[in-house]
Amino acid sequence: MVGPSIHELHFDGAPDVGSVPGPKTTRLLQKQREIDSAAVSYPENIPIAFEEAKGATIRDVDGNTYLDFFAGIGVLNVGHANPYVMEAMHKQADKLVHTVDFPTEARLDLIEKLDAIAPGNLAGNSKVVFGGPTGSDAIEASIKLAKYNTEGNGLVAFRNAYHGATSGAMSLTANKKFKAPYTPLLPDVVHAPYPYPFQQAKDPEEAVEDALAEVRATVLDPYGGLANPAGIFVEPIQGEGGIVVPPQGFLSGLRDIADEAKIPLVVDEIQAGLGRTGEWWGSDHFNVTPDVITTAKALGGIGLPLSATIYHEDLDTWGSGDHAGTYRGHVPAMEAGLRSIEYIESHDLLAYARDLGEYIRSRLREVGADNSFLADVRGRGLFIGAEFVDEDGDVRNAGDFVAGIQQRCYENGVLVWKAGQYGNVLRLLPPLVLTDAQAEVGMDIIVDAIEAESSDRAAGA
Ligand SMILES: Cc1ncc(COP(=O)(O)O)c(C=O)c1O
Structure with missing residues (x-):
């Protein structure tokens, strides 16, 4: 142990x-x-x-x-100042803190660990990109990745969603008051209903059917209105929105629609991920393999800023330098992230x-x-x-x-x-x-x- x-x-x-x-x-x-x-x-x-x-x-x-x-x-997730994490973090901080994206053992070990615990078939088949340190940065990276790979620009997100405070992430976020002073944001973002049986006063199956019907129409219907869809962006369980757990069938339905439309399913694991829900990822509860997940928050182990976008290797089409950021090599945070995953496993x-x-x-x-x-x-x-x-x-x-x-x-x-x-x-x-x-x-x-x-x-x- x-x-x-x-x-x-x-x-x-x-x-x-x-x-x-x-x-x-x-x-x-x-x-x-x-x-x-x-x-x-x-x-x-x-x-x-x-x-x-x-x-x-x-x-x-x-x-x-x-x-x-x-x-x-x-x-x-592993508690404040967890000694197993702190010890490695201090050691690393005394040696080397910043490397942009030059290799370090901590970076490569963390990439391998994230690949090993990635949801479903993403495990063993993933790439990890580090960009800026916040969750919002990871969302921005996932939007770029989806657009780059599909050459589309239409993004499907969900009502009641929260994805962050930068422009792209705000475009996906649903709260009008939060983003109203900053419009126009990204064009061609459509918010579909998220199944919320309690507030919608629907039974779970009906809530899922209605939500999927909207997404299907938006993405696949020739008269659905979104001309060039690039991706579906969803929280596996909505966090800021009120810990809204979608009924079974929703995430897998999105998976089917994304497959049919040949666009990535991007699952935002920033709040739900890294063990919070009792599985490594929120999507694990629904047996769905996303094409892309975003992670941040608990990734830096004991609160150090670090985010990552983990995606299927088939989407690894960027050329060198196509996604960038000065703070994509915070070695103590990477060491801390690795240690916190080990601590969760070991205990x-x-x-x-x-x-x-x-x-x-x-x-x-x-x-x-x-x-x-x-x-x-x-x-x-x-x-x-x-x-x-x-x-x-x-x-x-x-x-x-x-x-x-x-x-x-x-x-x-x-x-x-x-x-x-x-x-x-x-x-x-x-x-x-x-x-x-x-x-x-x-x-x-x-x-x-x-x-x-x-x-x-x-x-x-
Ligand atoms: C699901 C989700 N996505 C994205 C973000 C944005 O992360 P950050 O605040 O680190 O930019 C948050 C923050 O609460 C979040 O809960």
């Missing part, structure tokens, strides 16, 4: 919080408001300033220690994430059984969403409710996040190294927060 057991990774005794935010936190937040960008957003949701972190625990500058059920939005964390996720969802379902505000519990592995509605069963006005739960959790030492277009989905993304005991304590606090918020709402507070 490599590195310490998951039980040895954390600060002891978490959660352990006093009255928050404490004085040092308050001072830092105030200074940040004065000098930092108006675009800063996370502290608007949780007023916190961090000092240090270990495993699934994180400490603020006032010494309060929290259980982290948020993990940097799916970045810290059998995929199976562990599946079981722990089931426990967390069962706790949420138990609350939902007699709580009319908690309407749907979803997810795979430790990619978990609980969708809330208001007194009238309406999803649109339940964002405040989830904000209230988030605040109560924070005050009691558990960091949780939100998702969904109305902010009405409680999103839980703990590191895969969260222990059973931590999960139980954390869920007690989360359940109490849901119940307290529900009683206040029911009482009209």
